[in-house]
Amino acid sequence: MRNRTRISRWWSPLLILSLLVAATATVFSRTCVLSGAESNTVEAIPGRIPLEAELQATLTASPDDRTALLALADLYAHTGRLSEAIPLFQRVVAAAPADVTARLSFAQALLAAGYTADAAAQLHAALAFAPNHPQILFLLGQAAEQSTPPDYEAARAWYEKAATGDGPYARLARERLSALSSP
Numbered sequence: 470m471r472n473r474t475r476i477s478r479w480w481s482p483l484l485i486l487s488l489l490v491a492a493t494a495t496v497f498s499r500t501c502v503l504s505g506a507e508s509n510t511v512e513a514i515p516g517r518i519p520l521e522a523e524l525q526a527t528l529t530a531s532p533d534d535r536t537a538l539l540a541l542a543d544l545y546a547h548t549g550r551l552s553e554a555i556p557l558f559q560r561v562v563a564a565a566p567a568d569v570t571a572r573l574s575f576a577q578a579l580l581a582a583g584y585t586a587d588a589a590a591q592l593h594a595a596l597a598f599a600p601n602h603p604q605i606l607f608l609l610g611q612a613a614e615q616s617t618p619p620d621y622e623a624a625r626a627w628y629e630k631a632a633t634g635d636g637p638y639a640r641l642a643r644e645r646l647s648a649l650s651s652p
Contacts, residue, residue, distance in 0.1 A: 520540075520544060521541065521544055524537050524540055524541040524544065525541065528541065533564065535561055535564055535565055535568075535571075538557050538560055538561045538564075539557075539558075539561050539568075539570075539571055539574065541557055542554045542555075542557035542558045542561060542574065542575075542578070543574055545557065546558075546574065546577065546578040546581070551578055551581055551582040552582075554578045555575075555578055555579065555582065558571065558574065558575035558578060559575075561575070562575055562591070566594070567598050569595045569598050569599045569602065569605075572591045572592070572594055572595035573591075573592075573595060573604060573605065573608070575591050576588040576589075576591040576592045576595070576608055576612075577608065579591060580608065580611060580612060580615065585612050585615045585616045585617070586616070588608070588612050589609065589612040589613075589616075592605050592608050592609050592612060593609075596609070601630075603631045603633075603634050603636055603638035603639055603642070604631075604638045606627050606628075606630045606631035606638070606642070607627070607628065607631040607638040607641055607642050607645075609623075609627040610623075610624045610625075610626075610627035610628040610631060610642060610645060611624075611645075613627060614645075621649060624645070624649065625646060625649055627642075628642040628643075628645045628646045628649070629642075629646065632646060
């Protein structure tokens with residue numbers, strides 16, 4: 470179980486990094502996808518990411534493929550297409566309620582879209598499966614800070630819980646605690 474936690478902890482950042490690299494590559498190169506199933510010709514389609522086409526093809530063949538759904542949702546979220554990402558995250562979480570990685574990604578997309586209460590709900594659900602997960606604790610602090618009106622007391626409480634470790638989210642939590650303490 471411990472190795473599984475380590476793998477899931479690094480899987481999401483690695484996926485995000487690979488998606489960002491893929492998205493960045495499209496800015497510097499001409500993006501192409503196959504123009505037809507029986508054709509070997511390639512046609513340029515502006516704004517289309519090759520990974521996106523591949524994931525959509527996978528989902529056409531296998532609509533319930535959670536890995537492809539999550540990867541496409543992450544791709545959309547990290548390229549600013551939150552309105553397309555959110556329904557995909559909903560499908561993944563509905564199919565696998567205990568998937569902490571999916572709930573974290575979903576919560577981050579919701580926070581980015583301004584749906585603070587919905588993000589907090591996803592984070593609380595994830596917290597039930599991973600009660601001391603520093604990223605969940607940190608993001609709950611972020612949700613409390615971004616709520617209307619901001620709940621700085623709750624944010625501090627979440628950041629204090631997240632700040633106990635040595636990882637990046639513990640460091641970020643300590644930075645937020647320091648910022649909240651400054652006048």
